[in-house]
Amino acid sequence: MRRSFPIVAGPFLALLIIVAASCARPVVPTEPPAPVSSVSPAPPAPAMQAPPVAPSTVGELYRETGIASWYGKEFHGRKTASNEIFDMYGISAAHRTLPLGTVIRVTNLDNFKSIKVKVNDRGPFVKTSILDLSLGAARELGFVEQGTTRVTIETLEPVQNNALYTVQAAVFAEEENARMLKQRLSKRFEVITVVPVESNLGRFFRVRVGAYGTEEKAETVAGKLMLEGLEPIVLRKD
Secondary structure, eight states: OOOOOOOOOHHHHHHHHHHHHHHOOOOOOOOOOOOOOSSOOOOOOOOOOOOOOOGGGOEEOOEEEEEEEEEOTTTTTSBOTTSOBOOTTSOOEEOSSSOTTOEEEEEETTTOOEEEEEEEEOOOOSTTOSEEEEHHHHHHHTOTTTSEEEEEEEESSOEEOOOOEEEEEEEESSHHHHHHHHHHHTTTSSOEEEEEEEETTEEEEEEEEEEESSHHHHHHHHHHHHTTTOOOEEEEOO
16 A cells, blocks of 8 residues: 655745745855965075175274384484484384384373374384384373383274285394394295394394285294294384
């Protein structure tokens, strides 16, 4: 016997359709993701940099503190290392390594007097001092009577580093003694020269060793000369 199922009335089916429609929410589409490129992005351009400067042309301000002395009549009227005539009553200075013509500010640390002075000569030739001043400059700084004073040296402009340096091994009043030292040192060191110098006290002879591209190299050679029983001084080679 076949069962029969009740047929849902039309109005009831319509009601179900309306309820289902009211419960559904429209889906709002989002923006599609940006397409992924298979090509890697170009790296950012490097920042612009200044071209490197050769070490020989790089300069910096020079500052030094130590003992200053003064010199006068023994070289008055004689040529300096810069070929200027030394005037003991003028304002000038001698330094071992600063370029000739360099203008420096010298301050006496005992009384804080200060002057500007041009380096036109080489010296001092004793390790206990860093600067030799003319009598006139010493008077301006107020240390003539005591002979030496503690000072600060400052250059007004950067100092260029492209220079050669030599080592003064000794100074002799007799040329023969200078020649003998030259012969002895020639067995261990390169290019030994004897430089005659005229002063108002007479003629004397400076024995110098080599020509070096850096002050550090010259100092190394000076250290070796000390082992020879000498008191070497490093100088800028002019």
